[in-house]
Amino acid sequence: MDQGKTAKDSAKLVKVTEKTFGNWIEKYGWKKLRDAKENSRDQRIDNIKNVIDGITEDRQATRTRLNELKADLKTYLNTKDDDAVEITREMITEARKEIVGYDDAISKWNKTLENFDKERTVSLSNYLYVMDEVFKDMQMVDTDLYLKTLDFQEQHITKASLKLG
Incomplete structure (x- = not known):
């Protein structure tokens, strides 16, 4: 697997x-x-991040092409090649539209990532409540085990509190 x-x-x-x-x-x-x-939470987050990275790479390639087209346009303007100027301006417009599309896609994927993280994050108060219930049950079932894990419980709750804030 x-x-x-x-x-x-x-x-x-x-x-x-x-x-x-x-x-x-x-x-x-x-x-x-x-x-x-x-389909685990971490795997889905990684998948979304990979999608964003791919879109960002495509955007950067288009940005590089746009810069090259701008340089070409200057050359064509200097040589007064009107046909090349017109075609290059159209290509620049298309490249700019592509970049806007990439920016939109990146924004939407980032929002998806943000929403996914919000939906999957447990509040600190809920987490503490659940852990308190677990520790109470442990105390009722096996008091010795409960007493042996007091240091662990404190460390775990501190760690969770720092993580979940």
Whole structure:
């Protein structure tokens, strides 16, 4: 699941038949686990960031092309090549429109990323409430374990408080 290998490759790796490996996939729910992992919060955030990076690279390439077109336009204006001037101005207009489109797409993906993060972030008060319930239950079920974990509890709550603010 973690290495992106096919079932066929994995079966060969562990020296079993594809059928046996396929049975294991079904029996142990590995496909569901893989799908859940691929759709995990962190993975989705990484995917969105990769999309934004790709759009940014395309925007930069278009910006470079725009700068080259502007230099070409100056040359054509100096040589009084009216046809080349007209065509180059049209190409500059199109490049500017592309850049605006990239900026719009980046803005929308950033908003998606921001909203996704808001939807998936637990408030500090909710987190503290849940952890308090867990620790209370631990105390009722196994007082010795509860007492042994007091330092951990304090460290964990401090860490969570700093992270969730």
